[in-house]
Amino acid sequence: MVDGGDLFGRRQTNEKEQTKFLCEVTGSFGWDAIGLGEYDLNYGLTFLREMIETYNLPFTCANVRTAETKELILPPYLIIERGGVRFGIISVLDPGLTIETMSPNDPAFEVTDPIAALRTLIPQVRQEAETILLLSHMGDQASETLLKEVEGIDIAVIGHYYRKWDQERVIGDTVALSAVYEGRYMGRADLDIDSDGVVQSVEVEVTALDDKVADDPVMLEKIEQFKKHLEEFRLSLRAKYPQVKGSEHEQFLTERSCRTCHQDIWELLKGSAHQAAFTSLGKKGQSYNPDCLVCHVVGYQYKNGYDDRPPNNRLVNVQCEACHGYGTLHRRNGKWKQEAVESCVTCHDEENSPNFDYATYWEKIKH
Numbered sequence: 001m002v003d004g005g006d007l008f009g010r011r012q013t014n015e016k017e018q019t020k021f022l023c024e025v026t027g028s029f030g031w032d033a034i035g036l037g038e039y040d041l042n043y044g045l046t047f048l049r050e051m052i053e054t055y056n057l058p059f060t061c062a063n064v065r066t067a068e069t070k071e072l073i074l075p076p077y078l079i080i081e082r083g084g085v086r087f088g089i090i091s092v093l094d095p096g097l098t099i100e101t102m103s104p105n106d107p108a109f110e111v112t113d114p115i116a117a118l119r120t121l122i123p124q125v126r127q128e129a130e131t132i133l134l135l136s137h138m139g140d141q142a143s144e145t146l147l148k149e150v151e152g153i154d155i156a157v158i159g160h161y162y163r164k165w166d167q168e169r170v171i172g173d174t175v176a177l178s179a180v181y182e183g184r185y186m187g188r189a190d191l192d193i194d195s196d197g198v199v200q201s202v203e204v205e206v207t208a209l210d211d212k213v214a215d216d217p218v219m220l221e222k223i224e225q226f227k228k229h230l231e232e233f234r235l236s237l238r239a240k241y242p243q244v245k246g247s248e249h250e251q252f253l254t255e256r257s258c259r260t261c262h263q264d265i266w267e268l269l270k271g272s273a274h275q276a277a278f279t280s281l282g283k284k285g286q287s288y289n290p291d292c293l294v295c296h297v298v299g300y301q302y303k304n305g306y307d308d309r310p311p312n313n314r315l316v317n318v319q320c321e322a323c324h325g326y327g328t329l330h331r332r333n334g335k336w337k338q339e340a341v342e343s344c345v346t347c348h349d350e351e352n353s354p355n356f357d358y359a360t361y362w363e364k365i366k367h
Helices: 013-029 045-055 114-126 139-149 217-238 255-259 263-269 273-283 290-296 320-324 335-347 358-365
Strands: 033-035 064-066 077-082 085-093 109-111 131-137 155-159 169-171 174-177 185-193 199-208
Touching (some): 013 045, 013 217, 033 085, 077 114, 085 114, 131 139, 139 169, 139 174, 174 185, 255 263, 255 320, 290 335, 320 335, 335 358
Parallel strands (some): 085 131, 131 155, 155 174
Antiparallel strands (some): 077 085
16 A cells, blocks of 8 residues: 655645644554655654654655755655565655745755666665565656656556546556545556566556545544544634624625725735735745734734634735724724724734834835
């Protein structure tokens, strides 16, 4: 049983908690090898190694190193014996993929040439195994190019790919398999392997894990319990910033409503940093971090303010109402201007914006 990589979730706090559960369940399935995907470093190398040790996850990768020490971060290959055949399992990652982590203290990573890595490693693995199995986290086209360049690979399982293959593809002397992504399909290949470890024939079956497949009652109960835990976890993150300000009778209407009368101002501000405030969090994996959200969305601490669930998930970025207050109030008594000025320092404080000067910053968004 092998996996082509990207077991872990996206760079978000709640996804990290979800990944812990996924690792626990995956560890109970008894996988033989898991190739490294770029997502598997989303929470940092320390977290990856913690999951490997805690849940006995057999990750492997032959071409990802720390940039400083040049040391491989994972075992370059694994030897597994099944059905009287010793399989040498090697994994490589596409150097074109971007590795970003949520951990500020993580080392920089270097993804070396997978072709060079395999040409060096395969003769060594061949001394310990009859059959070489590659976990290629490179998609279909890059994997095909690699398989044409590198000799000695008997089987390749293609990861980082989004279409299932209902049958094998033969590329040179390699049988290539893929069962797509996100656990939506399970692929099975029955192989006839001779005494030299060479694949003589293969029969492939791909099963869609859809509604036709009955839920396992034990697993279903685990998932339901985890959903409750995840909601408690989400609420615990927000507990530091309860929605106690404002009034439950008022609503934030979003910038779409403001634009109906203030199109000129919207055009002026649409390219400002305020309009990309939430997006900037996503790039850093902090879009679920309350310490950041309180200043990067509208009304995080206000009743009917931002929530990560619809419909209030529309209140992303520093929209008009982040400074001017509830749209349903729409003050015309002049107070909105002074309140907007005063609102600046709630986020542009000494910790987050030590060089803040109202006159200088106002010029950037003057309207």
